[in-house]
Amino acid sequence: MSQATLRVEKISGHAGAVPGEGTQRQYTVAKLIDTTSCIGCKACEVACVEWNDMPFSPTEFNNTYQTMPDTRWNYWNLILFNEHEREDGSLMWLMRKNQCMHCAEPGCLEACPSDGAIVQYTNGIVDFQQDRCIGCGYCITGCPFNIPKFNKETKRVYKCTLCADRVSQGLEPACIKSCPTGCLHFGSKDDMRLLAERRADQLRTHRGFPNAGVYDPPGVGGTGVIYVLHDAKQPEIYGGLPRDPRVPLSVKLWKGPLKWLGNIAMVGGVIGLFVHYLRYGPKEREMELKEPHKGAEP
Amino acid sequence: MSDHPAQVLPYGRVLRYPFSERANHWIAALSYVYLLLSGLAFWSPWLFWIALILGGGQISRALHPWVGLIFTYAVMRMYLYWAPQMHATEVDRQWWRSLAHYVRNEDDQMPPAGRYNAGQKALFWSFFYATSVLLLTGVALWFSEWIPWNLRWLRYISVFLHPVAALFTIANFLIHIYMSVFAERGAFGSVIRGDVSLEFAKRYHPGWYEEIVRESAARRK
Numbered sequence: 001m002s003q004a005t006l007r008v009e010k011i012s013g014h015a016g017a018v019p020g021e022g023t024q025r026q027y028t029v030a031k032l033i034d035t036t037s038c039i040g041c042k043a044c045e046v047a048c049v050e051w052n053d054m055p056f057s058p059t060e061f062n063n064t065y066q067t068m069p070d071t072r073w074n075y076w077n078l079i080l081f082n083e084h085e086r087e088d089g090s091l092m093w094l095m096r097k098n099q100c101m102h103c104a105e106p107g108c109l110e111a112c113p114s115d116g117a118i119v120q121y122t123n124g125i126v127d128f129q130q131d132r133c134i135g136c137g138y139c140i141t142g143c144p145f146n147i148p149k150f151n152k153e154t155k156r157v158y159k160c161t162l163c164a165d166r167v168s169q170g171l172e173p174a175c176i177k178s179c180p181t182g183c184l185h186f187g188s189k190d191d192m193r194l195l196a197e198r199r200a201d202q203l204r205t206h207r208g209f210p211n212a213g214v215y216d217p218p219g220v221g222g223t224g225v226i227y228v229l230h231d232a233k234q235p236e237i238y239g240g241l242p243r244d245p246r247v248p249l250s251v252k253l254w255k256g257p258l259k260w261l262g263n264i265a266m267v268g269g270v271i272g273l274f275v276h277y278l279r280y281g282p283k284e285r286e287m288e289l290k291e292p293h294k295g296a297e298p
Numbered sequence: 299m300s301d302h303p304a305q306v307l308p309y310g311r312v313l314r315y316p317f318s319e320r321a322n323h324w325i326a327a328l329s330y331v332y333l334l335l336s337g338l339a340f341w342s343p344w345l346f347w348i349a350l351i352l353g354g355g356q357i358s359r360a361l362h363p364w365v366g367l368i369f370t371y372a373v374m375r376m377y378l379y380w381a382p383q384m385h386a387t388e389v390d391r392q393w394w395r396s397l398a399h400y401v402r403n404e405d406d407q408m409p410p411a412g413r414y415n416a417g418q419k420a421l422f423w424s425f426f427y428a429t430s431v432l433l434l435t436g437v438a439l440w441f442s443e444w445i446p447w448n449l450r451w452l453r454y455i456s457v458f459l460h461p462v463a464a465l466f467t468i469a470n471f472l473i474h475i476y477m478s479v480f481a482e483r484g485a486f487g488s489v490i491r492g493d494v495s496l497e498f499a500k501r502y503h504p505g506w507y508e509e510i511v512r513e514s515a516a517r518r519k
Binding site: 013014015111113114115132134135136137138140141146149150152155248249250251253254258259262263265266269270273276277280281282283284 | 339340341342343344346349355356358359360401402403405439442443447450453454455457458461462465468469472473476480481482483484501502
């Protein structure tokens with residue numbers, strides 16, 4: 001969903017300069033999800049489907065309150081329900097709103113070969129432009145959070161837009177608007193970081209969660225969606241939130257050193273063969289000079 | 299090569315590739331060129347314009363894997379045709395040691411190559427193994443959305459090995475084109491009309507030439 005009022009900071013598969021880079025005074029936006037005050041009501045799931053006009057998506061029961069096992073191409077926002085037994089034997093019921101994390105250094109964008117199919121706006125939102133998507137699925141490989149989802153009919157990939165259309169008009173994302181407990185916040189990344197740290201401190205000092213903390217993984221340059229967790233030392237217990245998410249090493253190697261080595265090798269190879277021809281010429285030349293072409297009888 | 303009787307033609311020419319092998323070669327060649335061009339479009343943003351010439355990014359993405367299957371089919375046919383003739387021999391090891399002479403076109407100082415010289419054999423095996431890697435990793439990339447999250451390492455390996463294997467074939471492809479079109483006059487004709495002159499056989503494949511002479515002498519008796 002291209003937003004004319006949002007300038008583009010990074011473009012996938014793009015040769016040359018990025019038109020929007022540094023042209024706009026924009027603060028980085030962020031969504032704060034306080035998992036400790038989420039009640040799992042799923043109002044945000046409904047708001048997401050409503051605002052983005054997505055069709056009815058069949059639910060799938062897997063012995064939890066979870067709507068379905070995983071996000072879908074037309075279901076971008078899903079509360080993950082997990083039961084966790086603590087060391088003292090007490091039970092914790094963890095609810096985590098799962099959606100695109102809007103990484104500052106997005107692996108999807110890095111892996112994408114199609115010019116402009118994935119963009120990052122100057123406010124930090126990472127957005128897919130389906131009209132330019134070629135359906136290769138490299139973004140699925142590049143994402144450390146398992147977020148981009150492929151539609152087999154349209155052969156395009158979809159994910160949460162952080163309601164770029166709403167944000168560009170000065171509104172908060174639909175999920176934020178619908179949250180009844182105030183566990184969702186939206187604002188500048190700096191403000192959200194501050195709010196999150198205050199809440200984590202409150203949990204540590206007054207609520208008996210000594211390991212409470214903020215999830216804003218530095219491996220992907222920080223994220224545009226940050227969590228407050230009861231136990232920031234074990235993010236995995238929240239439905240497999242990766243401890244140290246990074247763009248896969250193979251994607252980094254492929255888009256970095258391999259690209260340079262490959263380009264040098266290909267250009268060098270063509271030049272080398274041409275120089276060889278100039279220096280030594282075709283093999284048959286001196287044979288032509290030595291013995292004139294004559295038909296030999298076998 | 300008993301399964302490949304040299305067929306001596308009039309006017310001092312000898313059949314090197316029968317029609318089936320020539321046709322198969324061009325199935326491989328044309329499909330490879332398409333794979334190369336569309337693959338390069340996905341390789342670098344600076345080359346994405348190639349995809350636009352080939353009908354757009356979506357069409358290139360959709361056709362690349364199918365053409366890849368055609369190419370794989372042709373390479374497997376080549377394996378059936380030629381693999382028995384591609385085993386390394388003692389002459390091949392000598393050939394590699396004399397590579398510098400070959401590069402400087404001092405062919406009279408090369409050990410006598412058979413029907414295929416050691417470089418051609420290396421090209422054959424390079425393409426055979428690279429195509430196997432490209433097929434396996436290509437299938438993983440073709441259906442990447444079907445690979446479950448806990449098997450994502452398959453995607454990680456494939457996304458790296460596919461271009462590595464492709465680059466390896468490009469190196470071989472460049473040398474193959476150079477040798478057959480520019481360096482050895484007569485080689486290109488052999489894969490169009492199928493025959494080469496006896497001088498060509500004598501010069502580039504002395505071992506093969508000896509065989510031809512022996513066989514035709516035996517036939518004359």
